[in-house]
Amino acid sequence: MVGRGSVSLRDGVQIDLATGETVVADATEPAGDIVALSHAHGDHLYAKAPTEVICSDLTARLATARREDEGVLSRMIHPAVDQVSAGHIPGSRATIIKDCDETTYLYTGDFSTRDRFTLDGFDAESVAAEYDIDVLITETTYGKPKYVFEEQETLERRIVDWLNDTHDTPVILFGYTIGRAQELELLVARSERERLFVTEAIDRLNNIIAEVHDVAFNAELYGRETTIETGDVLVLPAQTNKLSFVDQIVKNTGAVKAGFSGWAIEDSFKYRGGYDETFVLSDHSDFSELVTTVEVVNPNLVYTQHGFADEFATYLDAELDIDARSLKKNQTSLDEF
Numbered sequence: 001m002v003g004r005g006s007v008s009l010r011d012g013v014q015i016d017l018a019t020g021e022t023v024v025a026d027a028t029e030p031a032g033d034i035v036a037l038s039h040a041h042g043d044h045l046y047a048k049a050p051t052e053v054i055c056s057d058l059t060a061r062l063a064t065a066r067r068e069d070e071g072v073l074s075r076m077i078h079p080a081v082d083q084v085s086a087g088h089i090p091g092s093r094a095t096i097i098k099d100c101d102e103t104t105y106l107y108t109g110d111f112s113t114r115d116r117f118t119l120d121g122f123d124a125e126s127v128a129a130e131y132d133i134d135v136l137i138t139e140t141t142y143g144k145p146k147y148v149f150e151e152q153e154t155l156e157r158r159i160v161d162w163l164n165d166t167h168d169t170p171v172i173l174f175g176y177t178i179g180r181a182q183e184l185e186l187l188v189a190r191s192e193r194e195r196l197f198v199t200e201a202i203d204r205l206n207n208i209i210a211e212v213h214d215v216a217f218n219a220e221l222y223g224r225e226t227t228i229e230t231g232d233v234l235v236l237p238a239q240t241n242k243l244s245f246v247d248q249i250v251k252n253t254g255a256v257k258a259g260f261s262g263w264a265i266e267d268s269f270k271y272r273g274g275y276d277e278t279f280v281l282s283d284h285s286d287f288s289e290l291v292t293t294v295e296v297v298n299p300n301l302v303y304t305q306h307g308f309a310d311e312f313a314t315y316l317d318a319e320l321d322i323d324a325r326s327l328k329k330n331q332t333s334l335d336e337f
Helices: 057-066 124-130 152-165 180-189 200-213 244-253 267-273 287-297 309-319
Strands: 007-010 012-016 022-025 034-036 081-085 093-098 104-107 135-139 171-175 196-198 233-237 256-260 277-279 301-305 324-326
Touching: 012 104, 034 081, 057 200, 124 287, 135 287, 152 180, 152 277, 171 180, 171 244, 180 196, 180 200, 180 233, 196 200, 200 233, 256 267, 267 277, 287 309, 301 309, 309 324
Parallel strands: 022 034, 104 135, 135 301, 171 233, 171 256, 196 233, 256 277, 301 324
Antiparallel strands: 007 012, 012 022, 081 093, 093 104
């Protein structure tokens, strides 16, 4: 029997177990009996480090590097909790919790079902074969039908071709410091471009990821003394896009700015970011992959969060006859779902 009302959205996702324990995932100030961390992106990462946390070794190392003031993150193991690859960024994990009343929960965190670069995608079939999932808690960043992405191989080939076709022009590529930045570096390595630069923040995380995934990024460190020349590539954190030093690089070198995101499906993404070129490169599942995941996992109840949570829950309920509700912040009872 599903423990209805046991899942809520507070500081992170909270699951109150029949054991009396509370699981808290991806909280800013984790306060549960069991703390889980899906990955080391800033919007899922703690501000105050928990005493112990369930996560991958790589996520622990990346989180520690990003939250240096909090000290080394200590990992724990719990007999009721398993984690599997979420396919989102290096180290990302989906979390599976089995309660004493035999209710099994799956919290995906951010996830992608596509194998790409050094990552294995989230494997819903393997999860369904090993676990009988009762309650699925899934992200729905791209939970509307218009967000369907082209095949990964085709997209990657287009990006590499673009890098080659514009090889006489310096380019600035913008991506998240963990995940997207490394993907862009690996795409540059497949192109005819010779010099690649990254910031210190990206370089520090590159070194950790390279060691675990046995991959070389071959990027040089960008600094104030660096001169961007014809054909060079500079990979920058996405949040630096509107900073004055970027404008100065463009003014001095004629560099072309490129943005990479699932949101690039929208024309407005290009203009809001002031990009010259955009590509729909995402580390999330698209709408069709979200639907397939739910169908394969086949839970009794689905909770949705992030992005188009309401729309995706409505779709599951109306089109697939699946009991689905979007999570709202600080709900306190089943009646509020």
